[in-house]
Each structure stands twice: as C-alpha cells, then as structure tokens.
Amino acid sequence: MSHTMFTQTSIVTGGAGFLGSHLCDRLVREGFRVICIDNLITGNMSNVAHLVGNPSFAFIQYDVTNYLHVDGPVDVIFHFASPASPIDYLKLPIQTLKVGSLGTHKALGLAKMKKARFLLASTSEVYGDPLMHPQSELYWGNVNPVGPRGVYDEAKRFAEAMTMAYHRYHGVDTRIARIFNTYGERMRLNDGRAIPAFMSQALKGETVTVFGDGNQTRSVCYVSDLIEGIFRLSQSDYVDPVNLGNPDEISMLDLAKEIITLAASKSSIVFKDLPVDDPKIRQPDIGVARSVLGWTPSVPRKEGLRRTMQYFSAMLGLTK
Numbered sequence: 542m543s544h545t546m547f548t549q550t551s552i553v554t555g556g557a558g559f560l561g562s563h564l565c566d567r568l569v570r571e572g573f574r575v576i577c578i579d580n581l582i583t584g585n586m587s588n589v590a591h592l593v594g595n596p597s598f599a600f601i602q603y604d605v606t607n608y609l610h611v612d613g614p615v616d617v618i619f620h621f622a623s624p625a626s627p628i629d630y631l632k633l634p635i636q637t638l639k640v641g642s643l644g645t646h647k648a649l650g651l652a653k654m655k656k657a658r659f660l661l662a663s664t665s666e667v668y669g670d671p672l673m674h675p676q677s678e679l680y681w682g683n684v685n686p687v688g689p690r691g692v693y694d695e696a697k698r699f700a701e702a703m704t705m706a707y708h709r710y711h712g713v714d715t716r717i718a719r720i721f722n723t724y725g726e727r728m729r730l731n732d733g734r735a736i737p738a739f740m741s742q743a744l745k746g747e748t749v750t751v752f753g754d755g756n757q758t759r760s761v762c763y764v765s766d767l768i769e770g771i772f773r774l775s776q777s778d779y780v781d782p783v784n785l786g787n788p789d790e791i792s793m794l795d796l797a798k799e800i801i802t803l804a805a806s807k808s809s810i811v812f813k814d815l816p817v818d819d820p821k822i823r824q825p826d827i828g829v830a831r832s833v834l835g836w837t838p839s840v841p842r843k844e845g846l847r848r849t850m851q852y853f854s855a856m857l858g859l860t861k
C-alpha cells in the first residue's frame with residue numbers, strides 16, 4: 542500500500558526560523574500537512590506569513606521545552622528549534638541549553654507517542670575546533686564544554702545522545718543531520734553570522750569587519766541544497782549522523798572580498814579580534830550523504846551569494 546495515497550502530517554519545531562521556514566515550504570510543496578511550532582525567540586512570523594491561510598499549514602506559538610502535545614496522527618517530526626547564530630546563543634545561553642536538552646526530550650517523547658519518525662537538526666559545532674580535517678561523521682570532536690560556545694555545542698551533543706537513546710531504548714525511528722554553515726534568504730541581517738554581516742556592510746558602503754587575520758575557513762552551503770539534503774535524509778533509512786554541507790571551503794578574508802566585489806562596493810576591510818573558541822577550519826566530508834542519499838550540493842557559491850544579496854538589498858530598501 543502506498544503512503545502517498547494519504548496526506549502525511551509533519552511537525553517542524555523552529556519552523557518560523559531561517560531553515561525551518563524553508564523546510565515548511567518544501568514539505569507543503571511535497572504534499573505534507575505541516576504544523577509549525579515556534580516560540581519566535583529568534584524566528585519571525587514574516588518567514589511563514591505566505592503560508593498562513595494555506596489549509597496544509599498550521600502555526601502554533603509555543604515553547605517546546607514545555608510539555609508537548611498535538612492532537613491527531615503525526616508521521617514525522619523535524620526538530621529545528623534552537624537559537625543558532627553565535628550572537629543569539631551567547632545572548633540566550635540557558636534557553637539554548639534548555640531547547641537542546643529539554644526541547645529535544647519533549648520532541649522525542651511526542652515522536653514515541655505518535656510512532657513518528659524524528660529528525661534532529663544537529664550541527665557541525667559538535668566537532669568543535671576540529672583536529673581532523675575535513676570532518677567525517679566518525680570524528681568525535683574537540684569541544685570546550687565550559688567556554689562560551691559550550692552552551693550550543695554541548696546542547697547539540699546532548700541532543701544527539703538523547704536521540705540515539707530513544708532510538709536504541711524505545712525503538713523510535715530517528716535521523717540526525719549534522720548541518721554545516723548554511724546561508725540564504727530569510728537570514729537576519731544582524732544575526733552576527735559572516736555572510737549577512739559582510740553583505741550588510743558592503744551594501745551600505747561601510748567597512749567590512751573580518752575577525753582574526755581572516756585565514757580561518759568555512760564551507761558555506763546554499764539553503765535550497767541543504768533543504769534537499771534534509772528532505773532526502775528524512776525519506777531514507779539511515780540512522781547514524783549524516784553531514785550536510787558544501788565542501789567548497791573558503792577563507793573569511795576571501796569571502797569578504799567576494800562579497801564586496803559582488804556588491805560592486807567600495808568598502809574596505811578591517812580586522813578585529815577572533816571570538817573565543819572560534820573554529821579555525823571547517824569543511825564537511827560529505828561521503829556518507831553522497832553514497833546514502835545520492836546528495837551533493839548543486840548551487841555554486843557565486844549564484845547562492847547573488848540570490849542572498851538580492852534578498853538583503855531588498856531588506857535594506859536598496860534597489861539593486
């Protein structure tokens with residue numbers, strides 16, 4: 542009997558955030574009923590405003606660290622709720638630890654009760670400042686639990702451990718996506734992440750701020766590629782963690798230069814102190830995603846940056 546005959550119900554916690562809202566869009570397009578649960582602590586209703594009124598979409602404003610219940614059957618839960626940018630989780634340390642621990646526990650409890658599949662949005666931050674490069678899923682990480690970033694990294698490490706415990710002990714059908722830096726439309730201009738910061742500064746003609754000497758690297762993935770990977774993982778049978786990101790690595794200084802050129806800006810670059818425990822290098826090994834999901838990112842950085850910049854220049858009220 543084919544499941545496609547029935548409408549499946551999905552829950553997206555954190556669905557009014559950057560990634561969660563793109564996931565809601567994708568699920569609605571795939572024919573799912575989507576229940577978006579978000580307390581709007583870092584998200585915004587404007588990200589899902591276009592879905593409100595769609596009969597396939599429901600929004601519930603709620604903190605998922607509290608007792609979590611929804612009526613009726615649920616087929617799949619995507620647990621995306623968590624402050625995610627360094628500015629947010631440094632400002633919201635306790636909420637970050639709570640949503641990664643208590644929130645994950647509540648969402649797993651709901652999955653167990655509904656016999657639903659559960660997909661955790663984990664992060665490359667579980668690898669900390671990595672001593673292995675590129676990072677494969679077999680690497681256990683190098684995290685400072687008591688540093689300022691520990692609130693996010695350890696919450697996600699706990700969330701992964703809790704997810705595997707529910708899988709092994711309660712038989713919940715779980716998936717873990719280790720998401721690497723992703724960018725695109727609906728990021729907030731002032732969320733402290735490099736791409737929105739560089740774009741906003743370049744578009745306004747302000748000096749572009751690069752931390753450290755700019756030689757630290759990141760690998761940035763465009764949002765539509767990431768969501769494709771998440772969707773494929775949710776449809777697969779693979780239980781162990783899967784890295785999702787774009788292996789195309791670039792130094793922060795080169796990224797800043799690329800963005801200044803793309804914005805046709807006259808901005809100059811200034812260097813500031815590197816934040817505490819900032820990872821020096823970051824590049825996903827996506828061998829598992831390639832072989833298990835047949836997934837590989839397809840949007841080149843130049844194209845992804847162009848689309849994102851269009852979004853930000855509209856946000857800033859600039860005509861470009």
Ligand code: NAD
Nearest residue numbers: 555558559560580581582583584604605622623625720723
């Ligand atoms: P975001 O801040 O835009 O979205 C997170 C959403 O979760 C927000 O809408 C926020 O209001 C909501 N939320 C937070 N705490 C909540 C709570 N207690 N109850 C209900 N809702 C709550 O961030 P994002 O970039 O979209 O990240 C989404 C998920 O993906 C996060 O779990 C994050 O850790 C993970 N992730 C993101 C990236 C990335 O590059 N964007 C990388 C790795 C992992």
